[in-house]
Structures are given as structure tokens and as C-alpha cells.
């Protein structure tokens with residue numbers, strides 16, 4: 001695997017506002033387990049392991065939401081490399097959902113009939129230790145208009161595709177200028193109707209939702225949907241919600257997907273709080289994913305029966321629309337498998 005590190009170069013986009021730009025926040029992110037432990041006043045000898053092929057990357061805005069001195073904090077567990085990542089466990093593999101077989105062209109996956117997924121970049125704003133793409137060959141994926149052209153040609157050639165999912169990595173580590181080029185090119189494909197942006201960046205760097213990004217998205221002829229990724233209510237503070245409300249205010253629906261993770265959100269109250277907090281700001285708790293069996297993440301596994309029981313419990317406490325669909329991706333299947 002190549003490094004999953006951000007490919008974004010900081011620019012001076014927000015310099016005139018006097019605020020630290022999102023690019024600067026990304027540049028100043030914590031980039032090693034030792035630095036993260038130091039920042040949080042945690043004894044590195046107790047829990048940190050040297051990350052081999054998937055470096056630690058944690059923006060400080062996210063790190064500040066982690067409780068200092070608490071080695072079991074549920075946000076910390078998501079981002080800190082530990083010795084368990086080296087466990088070689090049967091069934092945990094480098095490509096757990098068969099994405100390499102689903103490639104239509106380099107950088108585009110066609111897993112479902114009316115949708116295509118573009119790998120827009122290999123960069124992310126945070127490195128989640130359970131990521132199912134932590135071994136994805138990002139070096140072969142495009143990240144600029146010229147390199148996206150084969151994907152755009154493949155989408156244009158297939159009139160069944162109505163929706164494009166922008167994924168990665170994380171599309172929002174791309175500068176607005178490059179996103180604008182991509183959106184214009186997509187809007188020029190007549191049969192496309194929707195573009196769905198899958199991103200964790202607004203959760204970890206809320207300042208990413210800039211004026212220019214909002215203007216860009218609202219001016220597209222395509223219907224834009226946002227799917228964010230948060231696994232625990234503590235990830236969602238007022239700054240995150242203020243940022244996302246700027247999208248909602250221009251009519252962009254925001255949904256959340258979470259992953260069921262041992263020691264992070266595998267109990268009834270934690271899942272309930274996550275869904276409730278999302279619901280209170282009109283973000284739909286869309287999916288709860290069963291962990292994909294990716295090598296290095298076996299310590300996050302929760303058995304499906306436990307997941308089903310958790311969904312049954314929160315269903316008694318939430319309105320139906322606020323209960324996420326518990327799903328699993330199975331290689332080669334025509335759609336996600338609904339578990340509950």
C-alpha cells in the first residue's frame with residue numbers, strides 16, 4: 001500500500017478572513033502516535049505502537065475533543081495506532097469488499113446499477129484505524145481533471161448511471177478549485193442527476209465548509225447530497241453543526257454513516273446518543289456499517305448478533321427515521337446487505 005497521507009497543499013484561501021485556513025489546520029495535524037500521546041498527556045509506553053504503513057493523522061480540532069489522560073477515550077481509539085493492528089487474524093484481509101474487481105476504470109468503481117463511485121483522491125483529513133480502504137492502491141488513483149478523464153468518459157458512456165459518489169480518501173481534502181472543475185465536468189454529463197459527497201473532513205476540520213465551497217455546491221445543476229461519517233456523539237460539537245448547517249441552509253441534505261466499533265460505540269446508550277444528537281440537528285442517521293474485515297482492524301470487530309440486538313434496543317427509544325439501517329457490504333453483492 002502507498003501512503004494514505006493528504007495530498008493537499010495549503011493555500012491562502014482564508015488568509016484574508018484572519019482565521020486559520022482548513023489547509024493550515026491540515027498541515028498542522030498530529031502525524032504520529034507519540035505526538036498524539038504527548039498532546040493528550042497519555043503514557044506512550046502503555047498503548048502506542050509504531051504505525052507501519054498507515055501513519056497516524058489527526059487534526060487538532062478533533063484531538064481537542066478527546067479527553068486528556070484517558071487512554072480508553074472512544075475518539076482516541078479510532079485514531080491511535082495500537083499493537084493490535086499487527087494481529088494476523090483469519091478472514092481479515094487487505095481488500096475485504098472486493099473493490100479491485102469492481103473497478104470500471106482506474107479510480108472508478110461500479111458496484112451498483114445506477115451509481116458509480118469515484119476515488120477522487122487518496123488523501124484524507126484523518127486516518128481512521130478501522131478504514132476498509134487502508135490498503136487500497138491509492139497511488140493508481142487519479143486526483144486531478146486530466147487523470148479523472150477516464151472516469152468521466154466511463155460515466156458518460158453509461159447512461160444508466162444517474163448518481164456519482166465522490167469518495168476517496170476524502171474528496172474534501174481537494175481544493176475548491178479542483179472540486180469545481182470536477183463538478184462542472186460531471187454536470188456536463190446529461191444523464192447524471194445526483195452527486196453524493198462522502199466525507200469525514202467536516203467532522204474533523206469543520207472550517208472545511210468554506211463560503212466558496214457552499215457557493216460551488218449550491219450553484220451546480222446536480223442535486224448534491226452530503227454523507228458525513230461520525231461514530232460517536234463526542235465527535236459532534238457545536239462547531240461541526242454550525243459548519244454543516246451552512247450546507248443545510250442552502251438545501252443540501254446531510255446524512256451520517258457510522259461503523260459499529262468495539263470499544264467505541266458498541267453499547268445502547270452510546271448509539272442512542274449518536275442518533276439523537278444527529279436527529280436534533282436534522283442530520284439523518286443513515287447507516288450503521290458492520291465493520292469490514294480489513295487486515296489490522298480485527299480488534300474493532302463486533303459480532304452481527306450483538307449489532308442486531310443494539311439496533312433492536314435503540315429502536316424502542318427513537319422514531320423510526322432516526323434508527324440507522326444496519327448494513328454490511330459483501331463482495332460481489334448487488335446492494336448492501338441489510339442486517340437489521
Ligand code: SF4
Pocket residue numbers: 123124125126127128131132133134168169170200229
Ligand atoms: S474512513 Fe474515510 S476518512 Fe477515515 S481513513 Fe478511511 S477513507 Fe479516510
